[in-house]
Amino acid sequence: MTRLDVGDGFDVHEYRHGLKLLKQDRETMALENRNDFACPACGDAFERLFVSEKRENTFGNPGGPFCLVRTDDQVLVLTHG
Known part of the structure; x- marks a missing residue:
């Protein structure tokens, strides 16, 4: 399983195939x-995966566990089943 690399920010184009x-x-x-x-x-x-460059975000109930990851320019919210 390939882990998303966010070390230098997140580039969706690197993972667009999946x-x-x-x-x-x-x-x-x-x-x-x-x-x-x-x-x-x-x-x-x-x-x-939700990716945002906004400073403020509002979320509903994700329905399960989730993780937050912060890069220099983005916030990533990843939901798990």
Whole structure:
């Protein structure tokens, strides 16, 4: 299982072969993990990935465990089943 590398920020294009874009606007995107990528925080497979460049975000109930990862420019929220 390949772990997402966020050491120099997160570049979705490096993982586009296994992530399906679900929703995108100017500062955020939601993706589905279709390739069993591993979470950069805990190392387990994740289901969905939310990437944001916004300073503030509001989330509903993710329905299960989640991890947060902060890069210099982004916040990543990864949900687990």
